[in-house]
Amino acid sequence: MNGLQRGVVEFATAVSKGALRSVVDTLIEQGEIDAFVLERRVTHHHSKELLLRLLREAAAHHISALRLAGMLEGASYVVEHYQELSPELVWTGPAPAGTATRQTEQVMLEVIRGARERLFLTSFVAYRVDRIVTALNQAADHGVDVKILLESPEGKGGNLSVDSVSLMREVLPRARFFAWQKRSEEFTGGSVHAKVAVADDRLAFITSANLTGYAMERNMEAGVLLRGDEHPRKLADYLESMVSTGVVEEL
Structure with missing residues (x-):
């Protein structure tokens, strides 16, 4: 798992479903990765740190806003699925x-x-x-x-x-x-x-x-x-x- 993939999983696991949905929707609506705007979509300090780390990895891998939104949305479903299966x-x-x-x-x-x-x-x-x-x-x-x-x-x-x-x-x-x-x-x-x-x-x-x-x-x-x-x-x-x-x- 590379840094980008790890960042996606860590962020999708840490934030609430509502905050993740807000980030994904913002990425889709704006069509660009604006760290200032996205950071306002999460409230917890740790979540902000994870988001900024993820955005740095996305920039390093030349990931578009739409592709990042898709990665986050896909990860959220996987995380939710395995959380439901946890004993x-x-x-x-x-x-x-x-x-x-x-x-x-x-x-x-x-x-x-x-x-x-x-x-x-x-x-x-x-x-x-x-x-x-x-x-x-x-x-x-x-x-x-x-x-x-x-x-x-x-x-x-x-x-x-x-x-x-x-x-x-x-x-x-x-x-x-x-x-x-x-x-x-x-x-x-x-x-x-x-x-x-x-x-x-x-x-x-x-x-x-x-x-x-x-x-x-x-x-x-x-x-x-x-x-x-x-x-x-x-x-x-x-x-x-x-x-x-x-x-x-x-x-």
């Missing part, structure tokens, strides 16, 4: 002073409310999550296919002392529930220990938290929220394939 840390529990992360329940609600066609949740256990239940029922009301995979109780081949499926079915009448009951010999004694929520092929939340009130609000829990196409789609396809191949069965 977001999710944390519930005590946090160091000065840190700012969203909590488990906030992100779980975002995923549920973001579903348009299908939603798949997995958890070891589930109970006492009133706000989650409300959001799931609202999703079902809007036509979302809500699937929930939970660990089975001990009386039905699982490792759970409570029957989460029965508890949740009472409050989620339109959800579809699944269980991992036919376990091959190599998985004897194993449990549904994955905690994920996937909305369509766009949002995937992978977390240590079960669907319980304590996990949503009081436990120390960590997770990541993934946006975009690749990883949410792969996880959604994996979960759906367990249903279609009979690894997990609808109850």
